[in-house]
Amino acid sequence: MQKLITLLFTLMLTSTFLTAQEIRTLTATVTRTRHHAAVTENQVATGKFYYKQPGKMCMTFNNRKEKLLMDDNTFIMVNDEKNSVAKGKEATHLALLQQVLQNILTGNTSNIDIIKTTDMEITRQDEHTIHITPATTGTKATRRMLFTSFTLTINPNTTRLESMRMNEKGGNYTQYDFSGYIPNETIDDETFKPSPQ
Numbered sequence: 017m018q019k020l021i022t023l024l025f026t027l028m029l030t031s032t033f034l035t036a037q038e039i040r041t042l043t044a045t046v047t048r049t050r051h052h053a054a055v056t057e058n059q060v061a062t063g064k065f066y067y068k069q070p071g072k073m074c075m076t077f078n079n080r081k082e083k084l085l086m087d088d089n090t091f092i093m094v095n096d097e098k099n100s101v102a103k104g105k106e107a108t109h110l111a112l113l114q115q116v117l118q119n120i121l122t123g124n125t126s127n128i129d130i131i132k133t134t135d136m137e138i139t140r141q142d143e144h145t146i147h148i149t150p151a152t153t154g155t156k157a158t159r160r161m162l163f164t165s166f167t168l169t170i171n172p173n174t175t176r177l178e179s180m181r182m183n184e185k186g187g188n189y190t191q192y193d194f195s196g197y198i199p200n201e202t203i204d205d206e207t208f209k210p211s212p213q
Contacts, residue, residue, distance in 0.1 A: 042067040044197040046075055053187040065194060071118060072208045075192070085210060086114050092210045099210045112136050113148060113166060120170065120177040144170045 043066055050059040063077035073086040083094035091102040091110045102110055116138065139147045148166040164183045171178040181191040 038200075040069050040200050041203050042197055042199055043201050043203065044194045047193045047195075048075075048077060049191045049193070051187075051189050051191070066203050066207050068203050068205075068208070071114065072205075073114070073117065074208050076207075083210070085208060086110070086117075087208055094210050112138075116146065116148065116168065117177070120168070144172050146170070 043064065046063050046065040048061045048063060052059075061077045063075055063082075066072075066074045066076075071087065075084045076082065081094075081096055083092075085092040085094070091114075093100045093102075112135075135150065137149050139149070141147060146168040148168070149164070164185060167181040167183065168177055169179045169181075170176065176197075177194070179191060179193045181189050183189045
């Protein structure tokens with residue numbers, strides 16, 4: 017299955033502060049950077065990020081031919097209108113990532129430290145950097161995973177998530193950076209649906 021990652025965001029509020037209860041949706045511009053240690057130039061693409069309460073998240077690229085979807089602990093990557101669904105341990109790890117993202121999204125960063133499972137560990141490098149890593153390494157399950165860890169960076173001025181990096185084996189990674197956030201725009205539910213098969 018191809019790389020599946022889910023999504024993050026930085027909320028850039030202007031004149032007023034919105035509480036978690038007031039945030040119904042978010043949209044933003046997202047820049048995806050794919051780094052491969054064996055390739056000189058990174059692959060960079062610009063797309064769109066969508067969030068809708070209570071837990072729908074989506075990133076789209078290449079005129080929506082590529083999508084990353086999170087919805088009720090279902091994780092799907094769409095590439096050229098073909099759907100790949102995360103299963104097993106991979107789905108469990110992405111479900112934890114989704115919980116962390118939702119907490120940051122709604123300003124509940126104090127709750128992040130208590131989200132733990134037997135499979136994954138959450139640590140804070142400092143006030144603005146969060147690491148999510150497998151609790152054990154070297155097992156068959158971890159060797160087959162697409163990522164080695166996630167690194168989330170929170171903007172110190174807005175206290176919102178600014179970027180997410182998915183670290184992979186061999187020094188490879190995919191990073192998502194978010195900008196131009198707009199709260200409470202109307203988002204059609206069709207945005208969060210995979211391609212028909």
